Amino acid sequence: MSARVLVVDDVLPNVKLLAAKLTREYFNVITASNGPEALEMVRRESPDIVLLDVMMPGMDGFEVCEKIRSNPATMHIPVVMVTALSDGADRVRGLEAGADDFLTKPVNDIALFARVRSLVRLKMMMDEWRLRETTSGQLGVLEPTGTLNSESFEGARVLVLEDSLLDLGRVAETLKRDHGHVMSADTCAAALERAxxxxxxxxxxxxxxxxxxxxxxxxxxxxxxxxxxxxxxxxVEEGDLNRVAKGLELGANDYISKPIDRNELLARARTQIRRKRYQERLRANYEQSLSMALTDSLTGVFNRRYINAHLPRLLERAIDNHKPVAILLFDIDHFKVVNDSYGHIVGDEVLKEVSSRASRNLRTFDLVARLGGEEFVVILPDTDADAALTVAERLRTRIADTLFKVSADVGEIPVTVSIGVAVGGRLGDTAEGLIRRADEALYEAKRAGRNCTVADPPASALMAP
Incomplete structure (x- = not known):
């Protein structure tokens, strides 16, 4: 997973070392040497994550982090403080200032890369929800959600898996300061059942x-x-970084080392609970307000109205962040024959199953919409041409390789799609131009015999075997 990383440190050798490590892992690195410069880079470059030194002259890392968090335009950018400070009080101060994590110098590469990848995944998901909310607000069907820091962390329901009675008692007692509902389990099976x-x-x-x-x-x-x-x-045990990295890879959100510092535990728990509640509020507000206005009543996916409002903003963000965005334009081959042969009820069944298969084979932050009739579009943020072709081929085969069950006497029918692929993100790209290029590629796919994928600019069509 690639991302733009802002490294902030007033010591040039530290910047060069960290930048070299990140570049070797294929991250795009930008740098700043002081607090004001860092804030300007955050504003201008929109990094995916900030690695922030604490001890800097003038404006220290704590103040920089607080300013990032206080600005609604930047408050969702993950911040990891990187510092020689190792005292628990310093970690708590950093977390309370809004930092997502606190890494001690010299930075362990395993912990660094695992944390960066985990936080970037989270940011991509949150960016998509926030962008959808902004799009919906422009359409006048959604009231803006508050900020992350405005969410309450009190009254949360917390489950603790721990088989040490001493550690369990310490953790439960600490969490009960904020949360009245702290449950415990001493085996994975019991914890999963409770969850x-x-x-x-x-x-x-x-x-x-x-x-x-x-x-x-x-x-x-x-x-x-x-x-x-x-x-x-x-x-985790202090220094058990390999298991930390594996946990973050599996989807864990954060970690804390034993022996547990009570204030650090509270700070980390509050951050995660606030983030969950903010994300839930975004999702619930969005889904409730847009269900009727911006979704296709037959298939349940988005409609043309939503795409017309959402795609220009998504493309604008892609251009600003120097990242590609791909679209797949596809329609069902010979769909008129389906309607003429089996009736419009079966045609509707096919449309619903096509949209369902498309949705099941994409990432959570990708987007499917029905433009009308048998024509659909898929939007893939942060996706280059090669990846888009791979996704398109996977989608085409998922539709073509398994017969569609229908209510007609025949029971099952074959269905295929033709797909046109286009990628944007360069200065001057427009939503209309991107769709037009994908439409031209789709036309080429149909001329090539249907049931295939063609990219713009046209290359050799990826044909069904």
């Missing part, structure tokens, strides 16, 4: 269990729809 039966705001998982692997529960929580979005805070 699936309750609406939780946070799950705290110990990775020092005597007879079980807490990462197994982490994986299980992310595999169930009911618990997929619940924040996970890991408790």
């Amino acid at each position: 699936l039966g309750d609406d939780l705001d946070l799950v705290v998982i110990s990775l020092t269990l005597m007879n079980e692997d807490g990462l197994r529960l982490c994986s299980q929580l992310r595999s169930h729809e009911r618990t997929r979005q619940v924040p996970i805070l890991l408790m």
